[in-house]
Amino acid sequence: MTGFVIINIAIMVILLLVLWFMQRKHVSFTKRVFTALGLGILFGFLLQVFYEPESEAILNSVEWFNIIGSGYVKFLQMIVMPLVFISIVSAFTRLKLASNIGKISALILGILIGTTAIAAALGITTAFVFDLEAAQIVEGDAETARAQELEETYGTIEGKTMPQQILELIPANPFLDFTGARPSSTISVVIFAAFLGIAYLGVKRKQPEHAEFFAKIIDTLYSIVMRVVTLILRLTPYGILAIMTRTVATSDLDAIVDLGKFVIASYAAIIVMFLIHLLLLSLGGLNPLTYVRKAFPVLSFAFTSRTSAGALPLNVKTQKQLGVPDGIANFAGSFGLTIGQNGCAGLYPAMLAVMIAPTAGIDPLSPSFIATLIIVVAISSFGVAGVGGGATFAALIVLSSMNLPIALAGLLISVEPLIDMGRTALNVSGSMTSGILTSRVVNELDTETYNDKSLKIEAEA
Template identity: 45%
Template structure:
């Protein structure tokens, strides 16, 4: 049966390849991959656990390779694109304005998301009281409590953005690696501008190298992006087939509340776009492929190359804004993982310690979540890390995160898609306010990066 399952999967891959060769719309390819993966995942769930698991080990290879390819390009894309954007603008002042507006949008939406998460949890009357805890949940709870005890202070996280060894930071290691790379790229870019004042020939030499390298990196990223439908087909199949439906049913109320909050925040993103005089339906269409991958892969960092290309090729955002804002959004102000989720945990924990939510404490919670959202890694487990930090900062027990371990993959999909959407909306807002936006491209229904990559 394992061979049969793998053959069915390969048939699906061949089908997607045929559609791609016929130049079917990229969004249609993504939707086809999602639909096929859901059906195939349900089919695999009918088999015994061992057969499904062994089948998924082979089926998951495609998705794992795709995610690793994207992650491989995150650091080169951030570094080269930001340096290139700075030196081509001839001034570092513009990037300062872009960074400031990016933080305004990212942290502002994080505060709104924390409010939405808290109010949603209260309206659903969520509480951790009476939730049964099994052996695996108990083990996870103890592990999380140990992590909370070993966790550094917020100021340590902020200081950690400045790397002691820039070469180590450029390997992408550590929770603040993305922000560290952004900082290094900004310093290099501004440094090249400074060199122009006394060694113009050397500066032009560096500029030529960076622009050439940027062209090469973008081309490689485009080649990888063309594999998106196959990656989604593999990742979504593994998610559906490997889902713990028994655990999901036990905590269904929390799942529904979580997705209600996520949906409300997506509506707020649409409202922000409307206030920016941008059509939300156009945004949904052009962001579909990127958000679909974020949903299936559960990694904001891994989605970054797709996010940047969608912003620049489909939505008319300049390269400097797209790269800086989207890169900051991977580790700052994540609406789903670092805002909604911690807020819901706080509401659930309060009754277990004999406390009630007051307007004053609610405000403190929102402010704490907004500050703590700085430096949360955009990878799997980031939401748990954010929850631990917020609960610890508010003097609350952190064990609740262990009780929700069974449904973590399911709700993490929606949270990650929301995180990526926040980065894109923040980039659009920043581009609007800094004059780095081409509305003609945004409104053009034919503006797709797949058209540029069709030659491959």
């Protein structure tokens, strides 16, 4: 370990202590997260100034930083499957209107998939407006390496038709899926949990005492899992600091400048889609500004952490503060992790497909291509993971279904983390929007709670 590495580690420790001191002074979670984001960007940039991006000093320092950053991500991944499973099952045990469960589920899924189709159309439009083409991107070593990685990943779905890919979502061995062994493991766990929930409702009618005992067990497990999540969320500022430092320090700033057009186009589409969410709420007779104010903490967390799954507890809590019943909030939050992610499964694959189509001799302006792409994007939005990599998997499915070269999906690797922050926040917003609108349609939304400005949402329990 060189002296430069020791100095870099010492600076990181000092910054971590600053965040710890802010926590001891009870500075709000949101402020600490954004402070960590800013410090990480600043520290990473300073490392860029004093060292070369691929220098040994940076690479060795980043290895130590990864203990915090990658460790935080691994903790999130650790809790994803238990969190998704227990949230779905508890949604059934807490749902008061068992007779409306089919309607509620259909509405949530319909809104999620419908908004994803809209996001796909928006992604296509954005690609045309900004004149985005894969041929405009210069392929470097990072892009080539990413292309090879995607080719290997593609081997798991290559040659499978869309019906076969849909069949893959059904859990043949739910215990295997709890390990996350398959790309579609998350949606398989959701399906398994839904079957248990439906079985619970049947037992509740015939053997209420057994159902009551089961519900108490689920409530206990739910409380414990959520407590684990809370402990992990408290590590967020420290994880964000390390992740952003690593990201900025090891990024090719010249490549980011070169790809600035794609970053701007992506965020333009993300902002427009978020405005569509607000428009849908307005059409439902709700004040969109109230939604923005109450949703800001969870959206900022999703933005900085880049994980929809990690944002699930805050997602559900925010929906309840917006007047959504407990059961519907759990349904919308959990389904939104794996189905109809507007950013990762809607905008991103559609934009990539339009960019890549000309390289395969396909006219992206063809009405048949556009219509097929929107349908494929909507269908393939099932099973997208809620922690890093979901957008890539969604893109692989869409590109392979459209017979487009999947290796070119790695062309944006240099700016992927930057774009993914906005995409993740949009995913969470789409999930919450589906819960709010569903509650509104079934007349279960507490409008007084929705409009109550005194309610304050924080990440800590």
